[in-house]
Amino acid sequence: MQIGLVGLQYSGKTTLFHTLSQSSSASTAKEEAAVEVVKVPDDRLDNLTKVFNPKKQINATIEVFDLPGLKMSEDNKVKITSAFLNGVRNNDALFYVVRSFADDSVIHPMKSIDPLRDIEFLETEFLLSDLAFLESRIEKLKKDLLKSKDEKLKRELPLLEKCMAHCEQEMPLRTIVLDENEKKLLSGYQLLTLKSLGIAVNFDEGSISNVDSEIEKIKLKLVKNGAIIIPFFAKIELELSALGTEDQETFMNDYGIKESALTKILRTSYELLGLQSFFTVGEDECRAWTIKKNYTAQQAAGVIHTDFFNKFIRAEVVHYEDFMKYESFSKCKDAGVWRLEGKEYIVKDGDILNIRHN
Numbered sequence: 001m002q003i004g005l006v007g008l009q010y011s012g013k014t015t016l017f018h019t020l021s022q023s024s025s026a027s028t029a030k031e032e033a034a035v036e037v038v039k040v041p042d043d044r045l046d047n048l049t050k051v052f053n054p055k056k057q058i059n060a061t062i063e064v065f066d067l068p069g070l071k072m073s074e075d076n077k078v079k080i081t082s083a084f085l086n087g088v089r090n091n092d093a094l095f096y097v098v099r100s101f102a103d104d105s106v107i108h109p110m111k112s113i114d115p116l117r118d119i120e121f122l123e124t125e126f127l128l129s130d131l132a133f134l135e136s137r138i139e140k141l142k143k144d145l146l147k148s149k150d151e152k153l154k155r156e157l158p159l160l161e162k163c164m165a166h167c168e169q170e171m172p173l174r175t176i177v178l179d180e181n182e183k184k185l186l187s188g189y190q191l192l193t194l195k196s197l198g199i200a201v202n203f204d205e206g207s208i209s210n211v212d213s214e215i216e217k218i219k220l221k222l223v224k225n226g227a228i229i230i231p232f233f234a235k236i237e238l239e240l241s242a243l244g245t246e247d248q249e250t251f252m253n254d255y256g257i258k259e260s261a262l263t264k265i266l267r268t269s270y271e272l273l274g275l276q277s278f279f280t281v282g283e284d285e286c287r288a289w290t291i292k293k294n295y296t297a298q299q300a301a302g303v304i305h306t307d308f309f310n311k312f313i314r315a316e317v318v319h320y321e322d323f324m325k326y327e328s329f330s331k332c333k334d335a336g337v338w339r340l341e342g343k344e345y346i347v348k349d350g351d352i353l354n355i356r357h358n
């Protein structure tokens with residue numbers, strides 16, 4: 001899973017990136033995207049490790065891309081380049097990182113602080129990019145269809161026209177209703193406004209008391225755009241990340257910051273992409289795996305190993321909550337919370353699985 005941090009220059013993307021990757025140097029990605037594989041913290045996995053005492057613990061991971069910010073060009077406009085758009089395209093979900101902090105020593109490419117304007121700017125630019133793409137693709141398809149009777153192309157045309165009509169209403173594609181087939185047909189195109197969107201608003205020390213009302217204001221304006229909006233505190237959190245975990249928590253509490261940017265970004269990413277975790281445990285390793293919410297036991301097995309998918313027999317299942325009551329599989333069996341499930345079983349967040357296979 002890949003997520004990309006995008007936004008105007010100096011909005012705090014790289015600072016956020018470093019709090020996520022928990023490294024302290026705040027150098028800025030200039031021309032190219034920086035990428036970091038971020039461990040997804042999970043208390044449940046930590047607790048399972050305490051019970052099994054395995055040789056290693058393997059957390060789920062997520063790739064975070066820190067993209068270079070959009071700058072003011074010579075004609076006093078902020079422009080999106082095709083290099084930028086290409087950097088954005090491969091991500092599964094995007095986070096707009098917008099600035100709410102006031103600091104005269106940090107210039108704003110649009111000269112004033114207005115997070116809502118910045119969000120709307122990004123939305124409009126991405127929408128225009130999708131419109132331009134759809135327009136040229138539809139034109140090409142029509143030409144191709146004069147020569148070819150390809151069934152897939154035939155189905156594509158009305159779908160792209162439906163998308164085009166949606167964009168023309170100034171609505172991002174993430175709000176369009178699509179069936180599974182349509183989703184599949186569109187997935188190769190990497191349309192920007194079709195991507196799941198989080199909006200991360202960067203506040204500073206002085207504005208902590210206004211955060212809730214600011215976020216509410218933004219939410220009210222953006223109710224229809226299908227994004228999840230979260231506040232964060234790049235600079236404070238980066239400073240605190242140099243401290244030990246305990247001090248960090250104490251200071252965050254003092255500031256009134258309930259949850260770290262890392263936790264919020266990861267939680268939001270899981271929510272946006274409809275993801276959940278299951279665990280495998282043992283003396284060798286305790287491990288968290290990331291799957292889609294409606295995955296069956298067989299599909300989950302396939303994430304571990306394709307052989308497990310092909311040669312799947314049954315899954316032994318105990319939910320984490322049940323397991324922690326008894327702390328051993330034999331006690332779980334006695335208590336009746338250990339089950340054998342078939343390949344159609346829908347895996348739940350926090351299930352501990354052991355796959356039986358040929």
Ligand SMILES: Nc1nc2c(ncn2[C@@H]2O[C@H](COP(=O)(O)OP(=O)(O)OP(=O)(O)O)[C@@H](O)[C@H]2O)c(=O)[nH]1
Nearest residue numbers: 009010011012013014015028069101103204234235
């Ligand atoms: N006062 C204040 N400064 C901040 C905050 N967040 C970031 N900064 C500063 O703003 C400047 C730009 O931050 P970056 O994190 O590099 O911003 P960026 O979005 O990565 O910038 P580009 O990569 O150039 O687009 C740095 O000097 C940061 O220290 C904040 O919450 N408060």
Ligand SMILES: [Mg+2]
Nearest residue numbers: 013014028029
């Ligand atoms: Mg940067």
